[in-house]
Amino acid sequence: MLPAGFSEKYTRLLGTQAPAFLASFDAPAYSGFRINPLRQPAPTVNAAPVPWSPWGYYGKVAGNGIDHVAGLVYGQEPSAQFVGTVAAPKPGERVLDLCAAPGGKTTQLASYLGDTGVLVANEINPGRAKILASNVERFGLRNVVVTNSDPATLAAQWPGVFDRILVDAPCSGEGMFRKDPAAMQYWTPAYPAECARRQREILTEAVKMLRPGGTLVYSTCTFAPEEDEQIAAWATANLGLTLQPIDRVAGIAPGRPEFAAGAADLALTARLWPHLVAGEGHFVAKFQKAAGDAPRVKLAQPRVVGRAEAALVTAWWQDTLQVPLPAGTMYAVRDQVFVLPVGTPAWDHIRVIRGGLHLGTLKKNRFEGSHSLATAYPAASFRHVVAVTPAEYASYRHGETLQRATALKAWVLLALDEKGFALGKQVNGTIKNAYPKGLRV
Numbered sequence: 001m002l003p004a005g006f007s008e009k010y011t012r013l014l015g016t017q018a019p020a021f022l023a024s025f026d027a028p029a030y031s032g033f034r035i036n037p038l039r040q041p042a043p044t045v046n047a048a049p050v051p052w053s054p055w056g057y058y059g060k061v062a063g064n065g066i067d068h069v070a071g072l073v074y075g076q077e078p079s080a081q082f083v084g085t086v087a088a089p090k091p092g093e094r095v096l097d098l099c100a101a102p103g104g105k106t107t108q109l110a111s112y113l114g115d116t117g118v119l120v121a122n123e124i125n126p127g128r129a130k131i132l133a134s135n136v137e138r139f140g141l142r143n144v145v146v147t148n149s150d151p152a153t154l155a156a157q158w159p160g161v162f163d164r165i166l167v168d169a170p171c172s173g174e175g176m177f178r179k180d181p182a183a184m185q186y187w188t189p190a191y192p193a194e195c196a197r198r199q200r201e202i203l204t205e206a207v208k209m210l211r212p213g214g215t216l217v218y219s220t221c222t223f224a225p226e227e228d229e230q231i232a233a234w235a236t237a238n239l240g241l242t243l244q245p246i247d248r249v250a251g252i253a254p255g256r257p258e259f260a261a262g263a264a265d266l267a268l269t270a271r272l273w274p275h276l277v278a279g280e281g282h283f284v285a286k287f288q289k290a291a292g293d294a295p296r297v298k299l300a301q302p303r304v305v306g307r308a309e310a311a312l313v314t315a316w317w318q319d320t321l322q323v324p325l326p327a328g329t330m331y332a333v334r335d336q337v338f339v340l341p342v343g344t345p346a347w348d349h350i351r352v353i354r355g356g357l358h359l360g361t362l363k364k365n366r367f368e369g370s371h372s373l374a375t376a377y378p379a380a381s382f383r384h385v386v387a388v389t390p391a392e393y394a395s396y397r398h399g400e401t402l403q404r405a406t407a408l409k410a411w412v413l414l415a416l417d418e419k420g421f422a423l424g425k426q427v428n429g430t431i432k433n434a435y436p437k438g439l440r441v
């Protein structure tokens with residue numbers, strides 16, 4: 001049942017449209033997924049496309065299925081996919097996804113960037129930041145830096161640094177009531193105003209990090225005018241931002257100027273109403289920051305790996321993969337080796353969870369490649385690919401070893417249906433399990 005006060009509020013706001021809006025809560029929620037355009041092979045999809053999302057489809061993905069585990073798909077509610085479509089980074093840009101966990105929009109923004117530029121995906125909550133990093137790894141992303149800091153700390157370090165910023169704000173979540181009824185328990189008539197206070201704080205910091213002329217996309221999954229048009233009106237009045245038009249398709253409605261002070265430009269924002277689109281509730285606004293002189297960006301300078309360490313990495317790589325080591329600075333954090341995405345800004349005061357592609361771990365006189373490589377590179381990039389059966393796939397993900405009667409002694413990629421999902425070390429006919437403990441099921 002909808003919370004007390006909610007139906008009255010929207011009956012008042014929506015007038016003749018209110019019955020259709022309220023009736024939509026009795027219909028089932030939509031689910032969707034996106035395929036990963038950066039990975040091969042593309043999964044076989046037998047589903048209707050989401051009209052506003054280039055890689056999006058209606059339907060569910062199985063969490064333990066190979067397409068999900070191998071990072072070929074990401075489950076994401078269809079309306080949420082519109083946010084990435086509006087943000088659509090251009091190749092080579094430096095992009096910030098400020099409120100990023102669990103990573104739906106991050107993985108979508110990365111699909112636009114391809115393997116170019118740098119995407120900083122930040123999440124304030126430490127537990128959620130780990131989930132974000134895990135999804136970035138599963139999706140095989142190489143040019144993503146995952147951070148776990150608050151917006152003010154980031155803004156102090158990164159003034160004017162980003163070409164494009166997404167603020168997918170924490171909100172009252174009214175648009176998800178149908179998908180996740182538990183979200184209703186937090187709702188009170190005063191909750192949207194509380195959320196709006198936090199959204200203004202986040203946007204105040206976000207805009208400091210945007211370069212002059214840069215693009216900021218703000219989104220919520222709520223219907224509340226306090227968090228939608230009223231925030232957009234406040235941002236244009238106070239943050240030097242100008243609203244930009246959004247291409248609306250398939251029932252996506254314009255924002256409602258009358259829900260705020262009435263400024264006509266609020267109609268440039270977009271609303272996804274569940275009685276008008278095949279999806280849940282969402283709001284999106286796209287802004288441009290006033291032009292000006294771009295500040296000089298100080299780039300990250302982590303500890304570059306020494307010659308002897310680099311030789312260990314290169315030897316392991318050449319034994320295991322038949323594509324070149326990725327371009328970019330190879331650096332180490334203690335014994336962990338990463339490749340820094342080109343253009344990564346200096347991160348001295350920021351908590352970095354994953355700074356680009358994780359190559360692996362330096363051990364005594366040897367190197368061991370990271371699980372990340374299993375999804376960052378297609379099967380054809382590996383020298384040794386071991387095809388597994390569905391039963392072996394399940395047992396390996398459980399932590400078991402596998403047997404193969406060959407004399408091969410090498411790191412191998414394990415693949416189900418040619419979809420790589422894990423590395424393993426084959427010695428004396430046994431493939432030792434290298435599946436990360438945190439991912440075992």
Ligand SMILES: C[S@@+](CC[C@H](N)C(=O)[O-])C[C@H]1O[C@@H](n2cnc3c(N)ncnc32)[C@H](O)[C@@H]1O
Binds near residue numbers: 098104125128168169
């Ligand atoms: C709507 S969710 C983000 C969903 C994500 N963009 C996605 O597509 O998977 C909002 C996120 O903002 C985070 N958050 C909460 N308070 C915040 C704050 N004060 N500053 C920045 N982020 C915050 C929450 O932890 C949550 O992960």
